[in-house]
Amino acid sequence: MYKENSEFKMICKSMILQIEESKILKNDKFNVCIDTIANAVCNPLKISYIKKDKIIKLIEHAGIVISEPTTEQRNKYYNACTLRKFANNYFLTDGISAEQLQEFNNIVTEATAAANLLLPKTFHVLDAEHIPQIYNLNQDKEKTHLAYEAKIKGSVKSFYIGEKSDINASCMQGKPLSYFEIYNDINTDASTLKIAILTQGNEIVARSLVWIDKPEADIDRRKKMQPNEIFIDRIYTKTQDHRAETQTQLFNEVHKYFNVNTIQPKTNDSGQIITDAPTNIRFANCFNWYDIKSKVTEEQKTREPVKFLERTVLMDNKEIFCSSSPLFDVEVNSDSYSYYPYADTFHHFNTYNQTLSNDECSDSDILRLNNVSGEASENTRCCDECGSETHEDDATYIDDDFVCGDCAVFCDDRDESIRESDAIYNNCTGIYHHRDDLDI
Numbered sequence: 001m002y003k004e005n006s007e008f009k010m011i012c013k014s015m016i017l018q019i020e021e022s023k024i025l026k027n028d029k030f031n032v033c034i035d036t037i038a039n040a041v042c043n044p045l046k047i048s049y050i051k052k053d054k055i056i057k058l059i060e061h062a063g064i065v066i067s068e069p070t071t072e073q074r075n076k077y078y079n080a081c082t083l084r085k086f087a088n089n090y091f092l093t094d095g096i097s098a099e100q101l102q103e104f105n106n107i108v109t110e111a112t113a114a115a116n117l118l119l120p121k122t123f124h125v126l127d128a129e130h131i132p133q134i135y136n137l138n139q140d141k142e143k144t145h146l147a148y149e150a151k152i153k154g155s156v157k158s159f160y161i162g163e164k165s166d167i168n169a170s171c172m173q174g175k176p177l178s179y180f181e182i183y184n185d186i187n188t189d190a191s192t193l194k195i196a197i198l199t200q201g202n203e204i205v206a207r208s209l210v211w212i213d214k215p216e217a218d219i220d221r222r223k224k225m226q227p228n229e230i231f232i233d234r235i236y237t238k239t240q241d242h243r244a245e246t247q248t249q250l251f252n253e254v255h256k257y258f259n260v261n262t263i264q265p266k267t268n269d270s271g272q273i274i275t276d277a278p279t280n281i282r283f284a285n286c287f288n289w290y291d292i293k294s295k296v297t298e299e300q301k302t303r304e305p306v307k308f309l310e311r312t313v314l315m316d317n318k319e320i321f322c323s324s325s326p327l328f329d330v331e332v333n334s335d336s337y338s339y340y341p342y343a344d345t346f347h348h349f350n351t352y353n354q355t356l357s358n359d360e361c362s363d364s365d366i367l368r369l370n371n372v373s374g375e376a377s378e379n380t381r382c383c384d385e386c387g388s389e390t391h392e393d394d395a396t397y398i399d400d401d402f403v404c405g406d407c408a409v410f411c412d413d414r415d416e417s418i419r420e421s422d423a424i425y426n427n428c429t430g431i432y433h434h435r436d437d438l439d440i
C-alpha cells in the first residue's frame with residue numbers, strides 16, 4: 001500500500017532550500033509543481049514529481065485535474081528519479097564555482113542518506129561462512145572490499161556498509177578475511193554460529209553474531225528452540241540515533257526467526273507447573289540486554305494476551321528473564337589458528353579442549369582474543385603487588401593474591417612464597433624471614 005511519506009517530503013524540500021541558500025540558480029525550464037512532490041510509488045528512495053506544463057496539458061487535452069494526486073495518478077502521470085538527478089535538473093550547476101559545487105554535492109549526499117534511513121529495515125540470518133566477508137567490508141578502497149555479493153537461497157544480494165556508519169568504528173570492521181578463520185571452524189556437531197543483519201536497501205545497518213548451543217543439523221526453524229540455547233552477541237548499529245530501537249528489532253527478529261520459546265511456565269521445586277502463578281518470559285541472553293531491557297519490557301506490557309497451556313497469559317502478570325552473558329561454551333575443530341579476531345564475548349580460547357568461552361579463567365592453556373592485530377594474547381594477569389602483566393606460570397598466589405616472580409621470595413621458615421615487601425633478608429644466612437615471625 002502506497003502512502004506519501006511526510007518525512008521524505010521534508011527531506012526533499014529541505015534539500016532544495018539548502019541549495020537555494022548557497023546561491024545556486026534554479027533552472028526555469030524544470031518548472032515542477034513543488035507542492036506535490038513526494039516519494040515515488042515504484043521506489044521509496046525516488047522523488048515523484050510533475051511539471052506545471054504537464055498539469056496544464058492534462059486539463060486541456062484530457063480534462064484531468066490534479067490537485068492532490070491519487071496513487072493511481074501519481075503512478076501514471078508523475079515522473080520518478082533519484083534525489084541527485086532531481087537536484088541536477090532543478091538547479092543550474094553549469095558555471096558555478098568549485099566551492100558551490102562541493103556544497104551542492106554535500107547537500108545532495110546528506111539528503112540521500114537521510115532518505116535511506118526512512119526505509120524499513122529487513123532482517124537476514126546468514127551462515128558463518130559469510131562472517132569474514134561481512135567483517136571485511138570497508139569504505140577504504142585500497143585495503144578491502146566495498147561490497148559483498150552473497151549468494152542467499154539461490155539469489156545474489158550485494159551488501160555494503162556505508163561510509164558514514166558507526167559499524168566502521170567496530171575494531172574488527174575492515175580487517176583481513178584471515179582474521180576470522182576461527183569463526184568458520186566451529187565444530188558444527190556441537191555448536192552453530194550465524195550472523196544476523198538488518199539491511200536498508202543493500203546497506204547493512206546492524207549486525208550481530210548469533211551463537212547456538214546446538215548441532216547445525218538439528219536447527220529446524222519449525223521446532224521450538226529454548227532461549228538458553230541461543231546467545232545474541234554485541235549488536236553493532238549504523239547510527240547511535242534510535243540505537244536501542246534497532247537493537248531491539250534485531251533481538252526480536254532473532255527470536256522470531258529461530259522460533260524461540262520465550263513463554264515458559266513457572267514450576268515448583270519438584271518441577272511441576274504451577275498453574276495459577278504468573279508466567280515467566282525468558283529471552284535468549286544478549287550482550288546488549290541492559291541497553292534494550294526497558295524497550296523490550298515495555299513491548300511485553302502492551303502485548304496482546306496469548307494462549308499458553310490452555311490458559312490465557314495476561315501480559316502484565318509475568319516476570320522477564322534475560323542476561324548479558326552466554327550460558328554455554330563453543331567447540332572449535334582445532335587447537336591453534338594462524339590469526340585470531342578480537343572477540344566481544346567468547347574471548348577465552350582454551351587450546352587444550354578447543355573451546356571458546358566467556359569465563360574469566362587463568363589457566364595457562366588459555367589464549368585471550370583481545371587484540372585487533374590478528375594475534376591472541378597469552379593469558380596474563382596483573383600482579384597484585386606491582387601491576388605488571390605476568391603469565392600464570394611465572395606467578396604465585398599469596399593469600400589469594402596473584403603475585404609475580406619479582407614481588408615474591410621464598411621463605412624457608414614457612415616453606416612457602418611470601419611478598420617481598422613482607423620479607424626481611426638475613427645477610428649472614430642468606431635466607432628470607434617473614435617480618436611477622438621476627439621479634440622486632
Ligand SMILES: [Zn+2]
Nearest residue numbers: 383386404407
Ligand atoms: Zn609484581
